[in-house]
Amino acid sequence: MQTPQQKYNPKEVEERIQKFWVDHAIFKKSIEQRKGNKPFIFLEGPPTANGLPHPGHVLTRVMKDLILRYQTMNGHYILRKAGWDTHGLPVEIEVEKKLGLADKQAIEKYGVAKFNEECKKSVFRYEHAWVEMTQRIAFWLDMDTPYITLKNEYIESVWWSLQQAWKKKLLYRGHKVVPYCPRCGTALSTHEISQGYKVVEDPSIFVKFKIKNEEGYFLAWTTTPWTLISNVALAVHPTEPYIKIRSNGEILILSEQRAAVLLKGQEYEILDRFTGKELEHTEYEPLFTYASPEKKAWFVVLADFVTMEDGTGIVHIAPAFGEDDYTVGRAYDLPVVQLVKLDGTFPEEVTLWRGQFVKDADPNIIQYLEERGLLSGIKKHSHEYPFCWRCDSPLLYYAMESWFIAMSKVQESLVKNNNQIAWYPPHLQQGRFGDFIRDVKDWALSRDRYWGTPLPIWTCSNKKCNHAICIGSVQELRELSTDFPEKYDLHKPFVDELIIHCPKCNQQMIREKEVIDCWYDSGSAFFAQWHYPFENTDLFKENYPIDFISEALDQTRGWFYSLLAISTFLFDKNPYKTVLTLGLVLDKDNQKMSKSKKNYVDPTIILDHEGADALRWYLISANAPWMSTRFYEEAVKDTLGKFLLTYWNSYNFFTTYAILDSFDATQKIIPLSKRGLLDQWIMSRFHHLLMTVQDHMKTFETHKAARAVENFVIDDFSNWYLRRSRKRLWVEEMTPDKLSGYHTMYEIFIGLSQLIAPFIPFITEEMYQNLKTPGMPESIHLCDYPAFEKNAVNEELEKGMDQIRALVESGRALRSKINIKGRHPLPAVTVICSKEIEKSTKPLVDLIKEELNVKTVTFAQDSSRFMIKTVKPKYSHLGPKYKEKAKHITHALETQDLHQLYEQLQTKKEVVLVVNDEQIHLTSDDFDVVEHEKEQYAKASIQDITLFLDTTITPELEAEGLARELIRRIQSMRKEASLAVEDRIVTEIGLEPSTQKAMEKWKEHIKEETRSKSVLFVQTPSGMLQKKWMIDDLSVEIGIQK
RNA sequence: GGGCCCGUAGCUUAGAUCGGUUGGAGCAACCGGCUGAUAACCGGUAGGUCGAGAGUUCAAAUCUCUCCGGGCCCA
Structure with missing residues (x-):
């Protein structure tokens, strides 16, 4: 055992411990030593190392680590x-930015092979920062x-699963309406459009x-207006009222509510009135006939999304x-008429405006409608509209062909499997997640991009054959x-360049x-991490x-969903048994952290200043894991000061004295039952803590x-046990x-350190290394979790101590109240x-x-000498019994002498009150008895115990108080002279003769308490x-000499 | 626009499942004490419209509804 540093230096300790773990391969040993034990199966949700880690990532990693270390110490075998x-x-x-590529055409021109090569490099750009964090x-x-999701093996497993979906007829090609940039020729993801909304003024037409x-x-x-060319239906709200009116000689149908707004101040005659439902299937004549759809079109449909906020109530x-x-x-099996080309212009068949960019054609379309008398009004309308964040073009919502997995x-x-999962917090199961699952939509799987797992579907180029296959392994491919090479990379463009022959007609096939x-990709991790089913089938099954x-x-709707979705259609089983959903990490003011807001806290700064343990402890203790947590340095600093330093200083205190006394933990071990009550008490508290x-x-x-x-640690151990x-x-x-x-x-130090080693692995290891004796495991993280022992718990002793502590507390308050300082003995x-207590x-x-x-x-x-008894009405009793009268009874009782009520209850067994001319009989059941001290006594009391202080101060006690004053001052002088605890001194004290005489008796005591070789009373x-x-009115001079 | 979560003292929070006397703690503040016990300790003081409003009830932080604020997800 060595004397630890006085000041806890987190960075120094943590770096040293880190090195110790690496040098001795402790992590590896912690896994291997549990081999053969019951596994605890964990799956890491893969982060992307394409950006720097964020405080939120720190939280997830801390919580995961806490649970895994905890389960490891509890004996489980955990692969991580x-x-x-x-x-x-x-x-x-990222790569587009780096290479200065503006759009997809530019990528094609640059070369997909080179582009994907850059992506591959970029992916691990911040791996170092992630590993370090x-x-x-x-x-x-x-x-x-x-x-790693980009590896051939991983992709092959993913392909296998897609082939399973294909075989189950779950993969199909359909349409998905997405925000699309006609200039860049690409669909945008939601997070891309969310940064590109602008308020614009567009023409809105009736x-x-x-x-x-x-x-x-x-x-x-x-x-x-440009979408009118492709109109196929009109939608009304099913339950809202609609009216048919005559206005300016025209007959119109629109929402009653909207008519009131739009035609305010105008005269119109109401001809008829119906709900939207009654209009369903009413046919109308198309505005344009450029399209000749195969399916029935141009009739009224019902839709809940039709709003009465703006427009006419007809969409x-x-x-x-x-x-x-x-x-x-x-829902209505309407045709999808798409009279806009991918570049955002009208196609040939739209003869009037062919080649025009649709947004630019708006005024022309409006003019055309006006000329045909089909327009009833134009208004300017300002609304939010998405723009391409890259090129600033207005986006078009556009039905793109896409591959889907038929999750519906x-x-x-899905619902059944979700019900097998233990969700933390539980409300997510049937709440946000359950709602999502119950109303599940088909999964739009494909992305018209370059860097990703290629869709393994090939279609025969022979239009007559049109055979399609889904490849499920490299072997099949x-x-x-005909030209499959030795070395390959399953990404684009390799897969697109392979020459594949149709198994049916032997013509060449083209990959989607x-x-x-x-x-x-990430949702496949539970099998693809093992390259299942091509290898490791037993590992997968285990x-x-x-x-x-x-x-x-x-x-929730990301990885948690994709795991469940894939596991459900592959194996019809819930992929995970327990999911802990963590709250978000916010800044000091509860705002989301972002670099643009400049409220981002860099975790490495906190790691440097307060250390990983303080950071971990803060994140773990601040809030329930699923609640959002504020994150700022000051908070971590508080944690360090309040908890970690108390813990460290207690340890420091113990080791200092233990070393001084050459304490050997392996020698002369005293059984718990033979130890002092204070020791038995702290052990009992500790075992309670283990259970909690x-x-x-x-x-x-x-x-x-x-x-x-x-x-x-703070209250029981440091502030009471160690102090005592x-x-x-x-x-x-x-x-x-x-x-x-x-x-x-x-x-306690060994056990406590083991208990919280999963929480704060560094400081506990530091202590353990210093305290461990031969024969104990090499690292605290190789120990078993401390076990709760029933024998160690002594309820009666704990209760007694509670009472003692409460008594002491109130006794001290009492001294303070009656103004007799603690150093004066009473x-x-x-x-x-x-008797029991x-x-x-x-x-x-x-x-x-x-x-x-x-x-x-x-x-x-x-206690009758000191006490006075009173009663207090039991409101929980009176309420149900007297209902509305209870208030008046309460009121009446307020004016009574409660001590007399007590006396009355003792003698007459009842109290009679007159409330609103009615006699109310109350018995002792309606009251609690309360004890108060008589004011003349210095009294402190807790529950069933009362304590009375005798406040007489005798001359002897006065002298003893003075001795304590002197000791305290000598001690502070020792400290000032920077003397070590064990240093001996010579003490000289100058006192008035009369006081000196009173002090003679205490000379020995002062000598002992201050580690003095001798104490002399001298003139100077x-x-x-x-x-x-x-000291109060007394002047004293003290000198010390080492 | 829809769904979900959250809102208690300057800050961090307990109490809400199951309504019951005066809503507990800790940090910070202030006053006092103590100190070979540390960024410590001890006593006290002050600080709360329990986000707002309404309802149910003899009684609401707690149950119900509406609204406000913050957040997340989805449009």
């Missing part, structure tokens, strides 16, 4: 394979053999649609150009291709050009389903576990009590309590003596340090 998510649009965008916060993760075979028009409203429907439109279109077909299985959604995953709340922590960890209430530990143990450690010789204290402290306290507290009365600085403590049962004290002091 790291993973990297490597595909996707963000990577492409992961190590610094001590997230033990096997980063040497991670799964268009008349002639009702078929009937006089009159439907009046519809639109801000995108024109063009399924190719709006998501809502598309959905309604599917397995909806019931090799067999079908898209790549897949990268959420599918590790599925997964016991535990944990990510932040934003993954384990209970909270089971439900992931890590903040409650951490707070229980804090309370134990100080005296016995100061004794020179090794008394049994002192030895018993050392053993107890030692055991002659006596009397403790009034039952006396039995449990009597062994601990010395604590009262010392803490309250009194000479004697006596027990008595009768000398020494290396001399000081004049005022």
Whole structure:
């Protein structure tokens, strides 16, 4: 055992411990030593190393590590394979920026092979920062053999799963309406469009649609005239009222509510009135006949999304150009008329405006409608409209061809499997996630991009054959291709360049050009990390389903969903048993952190200043894991000061004295039952703590576990146990009590460090390394979790101590109240309590003596000398019994003398009140008895115990008080002279003769307490340090000499 | 626009499942004490329209509804 540093230096300690772990391969050993034990299966949600880690990532990694270390110490075998998510649009965008490529055409021109090569490099651009962060916060993760979604093996597994979907007829080609940039020729993801919204002023027009075979028009409203060319239906709200009116000689149908707004101040005659439902299937004449759809079109449909906020309550429907439109279109089996080319211009068949960019054609279309008398009004309308963040072109909503996985077909299985999962917090299961699952939409799988897992679908180029296949392995692909090389990379463009022959007609096949959604990649991790089913089938089977995953709340519909979706259609099984959803990390003001807002806190700064343990402890203890947590340095600093330093200083205190006394933890171990009550008490508290922590960890209430530990360390251990143990450690010789204290402290430090090693792995390791004895595991992280022992718990002792502490507390408050300082000894306290309580507290009365600085403590049962009894009405009783009268009864009782009521209840057994001329009979059941002290006594009381202080100060006690004053001042001088605890001094004290006489008796005591070789009373004290002091009215000069 | 979560003292929070006497703690503040016990300790003081409003009830931080604010997800 060595004396630790006085000041805790987190950075120094953590770097040293880190090195120790690496040098001794502790992480590896922690896994291997559990081999053969019951596994705890974990799956790492792969981050993308394409950006720097964020405080939110720190939280997820800390929480994962906490749970995994906890489960490891509880004996489980845990593989901790790291993973990297490597595909996707963000990577492409980074590379586009770097290479200065403006759009997809530029990428094609640059060369897909070279482009993807750059993507591959870019993916690990910040890997170093991730690895460093992961190590610094001590997230033990096997980063040497991670799964990586860009690897051929991983892609092959993903292909296999897609082939399963294909075989189950779940893969199909359909349409998806997406925001599309006609200039860049690309669809934009939602996060891309969210940065490009602008408020613009567009023409909004009121268009008349002639009702078929009937006089009159439907009046519809639109801000995108160019979509009218592709109109196929009009939508009304099913339950809102609509009216047919005559206005300016025209017959129009529109929403009643909107008519009131739009035609305000105008005269119109109401001809008829109906609900939207009644209009369903009414046909109208198309505005344009450029399209001749195969399916039935141009009639009224019903849709809930029709709003009464603006427009006419009648919405024109063009399924190719709006998501809502598309959905309604599917419901009514409407044709998808798409009279806009991919470059944003009208095609040949739109003869009037062919070649014009659709937005530019708006004025021409408006003019044309006006000329035909189909326009009833034009207004300017300002609204938010998305623009391309890259080129600033207005985006068009556009129905793009896309491949889908028919999740709607397995909806019931999804719900069933979701119900097997233990969600933390539970509300997500049926709430956000459950709602999503119940209303599941087909998964739009394909992306018309470059850097991703290629869609393994090939279609025969022979239009007559049109045979399509889904490849499920490299082997299959090799067999079908004529030119399959030795070395290959399954990305684009390799797969597109392979020459594949149709198994049916032997013509060449062409791959569908898209790549897949990268959420599918990460959602495949549970099997693809093992390259299942091509290898490791047993590893896969052993590790599925997964016991535990944990990510932040934003993954609910991301990774948590994609895992469940894939696992459901592949195996019809829930992929994970437990999911811990973490809250988001916000800034000091509860705002989302972002670099642009400049409220971003760099975790490395905190790691440098306060250290990983403080950071971890803060994140774990601040809040329930699923609640959002504010993150700022000051908060971590508080944690460091409040908890970690208290813990460290307690350790420092213990080791300092233990070394001084050459304490040997392996020698003369005293059984717990033979130790002092204080020792037995702290052990009992500690074992209670073990139980509490384990209970909270089971439900992931890590903040409650951490707070229980804090309370134990700060309150029970440091502020009470160690403080109360100080005296016995100061004794020179090794008394049994002192030895018993050392053993107890030692055991607590070892046990406590083990208990919180999963929370704060560095500082606990530091202590463990210093305290461990031969034969103990090499690292604290190779230890078993401390086990709760029922024998160690002594409920009665704990209760007694609670009472003692409460007594001491109120005794001190009492002293403060009656203004008699703690250093003045008082002659006596009397403790009034039952025999039973006396039995449990009597062994601990010395604590009262010392803490309250009194000479004697006596027990008595009768408090009547000191006490006065009163009653307090039981409102919980009176309320139900007297209902509305209770208020008046309460009121009446307020004016009564409560002591007299008590007396009355004792003698007459009832109290009669007159309330509103009615007699109310109350019995002792309606009251609680409350005790108060008589004011003339200095009294403190807790529950069943009362304590009375005798406040007489005798001359002897006065002298003793002075002795304490002197000791305190000599001690502070020792400190000032920077003397070591064990240094001996010569003390000279200059006092007035009369005081000096009174002090003679205390000379020995002063000598002992101040580690003085001798204490002399002299006229003028000398020494290396001399000081004049005022003690109340008394002037004293003291000199000390080493 | 829809769904979900959250809102208690300057800050961090307990209490909400199951309504019941005066809503507990810690940090910070202030006053006092103590100190070979540390960024410590002890006593006290002040600080709360429990986000707002309404409802149910003898009784609401707690149950219900509406609204406000913050956040997330989806449009």
